Amino acid sequence: MLTDAHCCFQAEVEETLKRIQGQKGVQGIIIVNSEGIPIKTTLDNSSTVQYAGLIHQLVMKARSTIRNIDPQNDLTFLRVRSKKNEIMIAPDKDYFLIVIQNPSD
């Protein structure tokens, strides 16, 4: 029964990722833990590691900025728009989710 529950959890995670991946223009999804180590990804290893490391620092910085301005505030979402694509980061207490989207696809 324990294994069943675990499978269920895993399936939920998979299902969520599939939903996001199915959106138009999504290039990749990465789930990173609070230390910046990628847990699950749809991109190749080198890109994943690069994104995870860089974005982790960015999220830390952004979060600390928000909280420095108002300690009761917190970061809920971060969007980085560039010339070629858009990176969306949803932070949480323990993990954060990175989605890379190319809107012209």
Added chain:
Amino acid sequence: MPVKKRSAASSASSKGKRHPDDIFPMVLTSATQELFGCLADEDVTGENPHKLLRKDDIIQDIKTRAAVSDFSPVKQIVLDYPEDELLLVFDRDFVYGQCFYLVVTPEAKDRILNPPVLQTEEVFKNEVNKTPEPQPWIPQGSEREVDAEADTETREKLRYKFSRVRRNFGSPVCFSDRNTADAKDGYLECASYQDSRFSIKQMQRDCGMQAVPRLQSSSAQTQWKFQRNVFTQYVPRQLSDEEKENVLQSDSLKKFCTSVTPRILHTLQQVQIANVFVDSWKALGAGVEDGDWAGKVYEDLALYQAFTDQKYTNNKKISTVNWHPTIYGVIAVALMKEKEERESESTPSFILFYSFSDPSNSQLLLECPDDICAFEFCPSDPNIIVGGCINGQVVLWDISAHVIHLQGTEPRSKKVSIDTDTYDLDDNKEKTPTVHYSALSAAESSHKAPITDIQWLPPTFEVTRTGSPAENKYKISVQFVTCSPDGWIMFWDLRVQKATRQPVIDAKQTTPRSDTFKHLDRMWKPLFRISLPKINTSGEYLPLKFSLEHYTCSGNKTEDDDEINDSSEVPDYSQLRLPSAKTLTALEDVNTKLYIGTEDGEIVYADWKPVRDESGRQHSGKPLHCYRVHDGMVNTVQRSPFFKDIILTMGSFNFAIWKEGVMEDLIIQSPSSEQICTAACWSLSQPAVFFIGKKDGSIEVWNLLEKTSGPAQVQAHVTDAKITCIKPWTASSKQHFLAVTDDQGLVRVLEIPKTLHSSSRSKGSSVKKYFQLEEDRLHFYLQKVDEWEKLKKEAEEAKKRTEPEKSPKEKDQPTVPSVQEWRDHQMLEESVLKEHRLWTPPANTQDT
């Protein structure tokens, strides 16, 4: 009882293996202790456990108390004991089982009593030995120094006793002070003096020194203002697979996913709805550069520099100006004398070279036999300059030896060294370097009227004697074309021609001339010539300006061709031979037609390829078309640098734009202007812009995309006199210049503002579309004219047929509807074109 019970005693004493044989532990009652004075902890203590007992006393005690005595077990030992005193040791710690023990043998007694003492004594002795005893002094030689420094009395102290006279004893004494200097001989001085007999050289001097360290204490403290956490990672941290599995299955991850997903989906959808990456405004193409709408403010052409050379340009006008094709900032102008002056004196004429660095002095002079009306730099070798004289001769210069004068002066160069100063001074003192012409054409075979236009053939093809274009093996320009109002267009070649006479060597040569073209001098004849007979009437057209199509080689470029193209060596023209027509491959696709502007204002479209007539001789064929467009002399026929089939022609009062291939008529015509236009040129950077110079010294900038009814910008008073020539040049992407010359010998260089020279890619296509539009309009118009003609003819025929029956009024009726239709159509056309600002009122009536 001298019973030898020693053994028994000894055996008795040896009970218990815990204690050695020579002592006997025993218990002493307090009575015994009192008796013998060895009370525990009083007389004998831990520190002083030894008590010597007299043997007699012990025996006495034994006798008195017999069995009760404590000493009874040791009675025999005591009796046998040789000495008088026995040792009793207080065993405080019950080491041997009892509280006292008696030392049985004297040796043991001695040992117990003495050795510890002996040991302590030895310890004391050692300690005493450690304190140092004074050693006798071992002299090392220092006592000599000590003795030397010591003060010892060399003699006894002198003693003086003063006493008063006896009778004065007891009387008060009065003491007073006196200075030694007050009384003479108050003191006796033994001054030191330097004895000249000998001198002592001080070899050594004692000097006391103390080194003091120079200390400086200072402190610093940085402010750690920006505290930031930095971390580096050399190798990315990765979780192992099972760790990942664990995390994936954790509950917190699931919660995280559920909480985060809606946000992400919402954002993704947002991006899909509105694509923020596309800038719709920009995509319209309505940027600053793209906009050609009216209302754009034009900046003026700014005066960059004016050039004049007082020595040479007095009372002279400039006929034409050219930019040096490769050297930055070098202009060449051809000076022409006034008509009256020409007839009276015969001063030499010059072509002046100016450089940007020196606006008031010319850098180089080219000597001409007569006034030059037109000259050009050779496109493949800018050191060759060909010019057409006012007497019809062609002059050739080679300035390769003197190019250094033009190149050495860089514009705004920073090397203001003494060298250049002296060079300048020398320049002033001496004349500007002059180059004599290298070759002059034969007078009888040249033009009979001034040469008004001269053009080099591009290095891509050459022309044979028969006039057919052929492949140019060497890929250098060796041929050029001249035209003159004597009615001839001549083709010239720089190379050695067949059947040459021996060149006449001119004995007196004042100025140095190059030998490059010696083979041509004085017997240079044109390759062939063509004339332009009039199409419908007799006589000939008198060409003033012409334009030929710049042919770019479309054939296969082999590696050899590229090499020849890339090599910058100047070919030796005297070695080049005119090839025979058979050896060259003919090029079929060269456009051999010319647009020619004549003295009467006609534009003639002719083919230079001579045709063979019946007798086998060749002569030039009749021109294909002639258009009467301009009123005065045509002063410019120029192809657009962007489109090779668009030609601008300029007459005295208006200009026209032609498209090659459209044989019927011109496609754009300008309204007549009030001032006489004297020069025109296309802009090199924008396809729809060209400049017109006028007689009153103003410059008009026309932009065809903006409006065709008038100039986009007029800049008045650029010069004070009539503008004779305008030439644009692109020095760099930022600097675009326009050279304007006038009747007073002044060259002005204007800088074209950015609005006029920034080009965009879309402009080219829009201009093309515009010209196409105009062409279509023309076709449409002609078509309509044809139709109208037809209708008119039909109407007339119909009228003729029905004339006896119909009244004159009815004659008009059949024509009225068609005319009415036509008029309606014209109105529609006018309104539509006006809407698009493409309306050009048909000012000139055209002969059809």
